[in-house]
Amino acid sequence: MPHSTTAPILEVRNVRKQYAAHTALDGVSLAVPEQSIFGLLGPNGAGKTSLIRIITQITGADSGEVFFRGEKLNPSHIGAIGYLPEERGLYKKMKVGEQLLYLAQLRDLSRADALQRIKKWLDRLELKPWAEKNVEDLSKGMQQKVQFIATVLHEPKLIILDEPFSGFDPINANLIKDEILALRDQGATIIFSTHRMESVEELCDSIALINKSRKVLDGPVTTIKNQFKTNTYEVEGQGRLLLMHPDFEVIEQKERENGHFYARVQLHAGTTPNDLLRFLIGQVQVHAFRERIPSINEIFIRRVGETMPGSLVENVTA
Amino acid sequence: MNKIWLIIQREYITRVRKKSFLVISLLAPLLIALTTVGIAKFSSSSEADVVAVHDQSSLNLLARLQDTDELHFVPAAPGSLAAAQAAFEKAKPRQEALLDIPADFTLDNTQGIQVMGKGNVALKRQLNIRKAVTKAVSELKMARSGIRQETIDDLQAKVELAAINLDEVGGKRNDAGTTTAIAYALSILVYMFIFIYGVQVMRGVSEEKSNRIMEVMISSVKPFQLMMGKILGIAGVVLTQFALWLVLSWGITTVVAPLLLKADKPTATAAAPVASSATATPATGTTAVVTSPAATPSSSETLGEAPRPGQSLGIWSVLGGLPIGSILGGFMFFFLGGYLLYSSLFAAIGSAVDDQTDAQQFMFPVTIPLILSYVVSISVIINGDPNGPLAFWLSMIPLTSPIAMVMRLPFGVPAWQLALSGTLLVLGFIGTTWVAARIYRVGILMYGKKVTYKELSKWMFYKG
Numbered sequence: 039m040p041h042s043t044t045a046p047i048l049e050v051r052n053v054r055k056q057y058a059a060h061t062a063l064d065g066v067s068l069a070v071p072e073q074s075i076f077g078l079l080g081p082n083g084a085g086k087t088s089l090i091r092i093i094t095q096i097t098g099a100d101s102g103e104v105f106f107r108g109e110k111l112n113p114s115h116i117g118a119i120g121y122l123p124e125e126r127g128l129y130k131k132m133k134v135g136e137q138l139l140y141l142a143q144l145r146d147l148s149r150a151d152a153l154q155r156i157k158k159w160l161d162r163l164e165l166k167p168w169a170e171k172n173v174e175d176l177s178k179g180m181q182q183k184v185q186f187i188a189t190v191l192h193e194p195k196l197i198i199l200d201e202p203f204s205g206f207d208p209i210n211a212n213l214i215k216d217e218i219l220a221l222r223d224q225g226a227t228i229i230f231s232t233h234r235m236e237s238v239e240e241l242c243d244s245i246a247l248i249n250k251s252r253k254v255l256d257g258p259v260t261t262i263k264n265q266f267k268t269n270t271y272e273v274e275g276q277g278r279l280l281l282m283h284p285d286f287e288v289i290e291q292k293e294r295e296n297g298h299f300y301a302r303v304q305l306h307a308g309t310t311p312n313d314l315l316r317f318l319i320g321q322v323q324v325h326a327f328r329e330r331i332p333s334i335n336e337i338f339i340r341r342v343g344e345t346m347p348g349s350l351v352e353n354v355t356a
Numbered sequence: 357m358n359k360i361w362l363i364i365q366r367e368y369i370t371r372v373r374k375k376s377f378l379v380i381s382l383l384a385p386l387l388i389a390l391t392t393v394g395i396a397k398f399s400s401s402s403e404a405d406v407v408a409v410h411d412q413s414s415l416n417l418l419a420r421l422q423d424t425d426e427l428h429f430v431p432a433a434p435g436s437l438a439a440a441q442a443a444f445e446k447a448k449p450r451q452e453a454l455l456d457i458p459a460d461f462t463l464d465n466t467q468g469i470q471v472m473g474k475g476n477v478a479l480k481r482q483l484n485i486r487k488a489v490t491k492a493v494s495e496l497k498m499a500r501s502g503i504r505q506e507t508i509d510d511l512q513a514k515v516e517l518a519a520i521n522l523d524e525v526g527g528k529r530n531d532a533g534t535t536t537a538i539a540y541a542l543s544i545l546v547y548m549f550i551f552i553y554g555v556q557v558m559r560g561v562s563e564e565k566s567n568r569i570m571e572v573m574i575s576s577v578k579p580f581q582l583m584m585g586k587i588l589g590i591a592g593v594v595l596t597q598f599a600l601w602l603v604l605s606w607g608i609t610t611v612v613a614p615l616l617l618k619a620d621k622p623t624a625t626a627a628a629p630v631a632s633s634a635t636a637t638p639a640t641g642t643t644a645v646v647t648s649p650a651a652t653p654s655s656s657e658t659l660g661e662a663p664r665p666g667q668s669l670g671i672w673s674v675l676g677g678l679p680i681g682s683i684l685g686g687f688m689f690f691f692l693g694g695y696l697l698y699s700s701l702f703a704a705i706g707s708a709v710d711d712q713t714d715a716q717q718f719m720f721p722v723t724i725p726l727i728l729s730y731v732v733s734i735s736v737i738i739n740g741d742p743n744g745p746l747a748f749w750l751s752m753i754p755l756t757s758p759i760a761m762v763m764r765l766p767f768g769v770p771a772w773q774l775a776l777s778g779t780l781l782v783l784g785f786i787g788t789t790w791v792a793a794r795i796y797r798v799g800i801l802m803y804g805k806k807v808t809y810k811e812l813s814k815w816m817f818y819k820g
Contacts, residue, residue: 094575121575127568132370143362144576
């Protein structure tokens, strides 16, 4: 779980980036806790890639600062960062082993270390027989694996993965997911940019949501979820639910066969779930009772939807 | 620097390991050698053109027409012109032209001579024939006015020119044919290599872009390192190729070619060693002149001392008379400078476009100066004055100097001009590299955008 008490491995302060007439990032600040999985979310064109390119030093920010482990970001950090871009690519006519060696050496890894780790990783991801093959002879999934290896081979402290699961079948996606978790447990921090909310839910310790060049939300996943709770409970049971009470409000009710029902009930302020439960027990047979916690997907849609129509972008910080 | 070295290595090794590199490295010298030997054989066996003379006049002009290196006059079949034509068509060995002198041709009426051939009679041949006929008629006229034959012969002046390059120690003899040939050969090499390998740089860049490996690379190294690494790596490939060609064609021309030529002429060699060297030399003269057909036949004659039979063959012996050190050094410098200048522009083009078909419109302004400098240099330097003002300016402007200066090198260039042109070229490629790098760093990450010149010029001023 997140070690939110430690100093952030990466801190972005008020970063601004302008491309000609288009503002890609408008004063974005965020902090990525060490040894956690950090979800960088946002709709297409929100500015995620621009931010990632600044962190990976592909481009510079127009203003604002980025700190890596307390130091101002500089080229000496390149070896401590690993980056898997959304648009994957390798030299097609290069052998898998040579390509990994080349990319690792460009990330400041010595030849000897690189060779040893390449062997280990190819073994681990079952690519050993392909080491001497040209990349173009590999299937797309295998190429993705090679690219993943290239990203983590130099054992970076900070790994940035842009849509890491695209192009993987479910089995390989799981394999990669396990590797990501293992990397975190070994001490790495992972920034994870994606649209696939279920993987965010599954993996991320904390998130930041960027929309229209601004950060609109960030913090630990549990905190955010709590913050977006609406004091709503889901009830399933048997019987006839006739809820006429000043303290509760039924938002949704569905009849099911054999007199079963499903309902969502919102509590008004000052009411506890136990009050509702007590009331329900008198009326129906309760089969299930649980708090409704919003999914990241719902939060995403709510926040992005809120800011969609107008220019009224509010800065909500958890 | 360490990273740029890694990039250079990769670019170099992947290219040198390709089969196509090996094939071109081996085949090109072989082809050059084969054409050389072929031309040598062909030109050494070729004899003077046979011209049949159908003389209906009473002057007996045929007896007066003197054979030259190019022409050999024989009598045409007797009878009417039609009969002579028929015989000419079927003549064996082949006759190249039929000269008809009409019955009413006299020393006072020199009209009506016709020359006929199978197809058009080549202009050069026409001129040669006219010269011979004019000479014959003039001599007849002189004879008519009472000048004796001995006097006529005595009046013919024979002058030969031996051009000497005073810049060279000892003022060795030099001949225009070889010099011109080397000027051609060097400049075409520069032109070809810049073009071929410049386009390779462009392809390499646009491949990296369309492969989408660019983003990974750029997160590890600076765009400038990536661009320069590629350019320098490919420069290494060029130099390797060049060295291989030099060594191989030297080997082939000095070892294989003499064997082939010798096998062709066993009798001449056996009979008189001196004669063999004499026949062999015109053949080798042509070695140097693959690109310049008109230049050489006279070259061996004007070369005063006859080459010793043993080491006579090859362009290599003729080269001795030229400032070989400064030519080779200058060639390397101007070639590399030109390559760096142009290939950085090609790299910028490769970075700006999404696929190679889009590259055409941007290649135009880059290739035009390259092509122009070759074409203009030929007419200004080789066919004009190698040290004239136009030649001077062409060899100063960095876009044209790599080709123009290399073309001037064999003719001898003042040191201060070399230094100035070299400095300008270095400044030039620093300039183009700077511009190219600015475009490159933006272009490589720009996808799906229709790029215009206006857009490109904007990129140059983008901040980091």
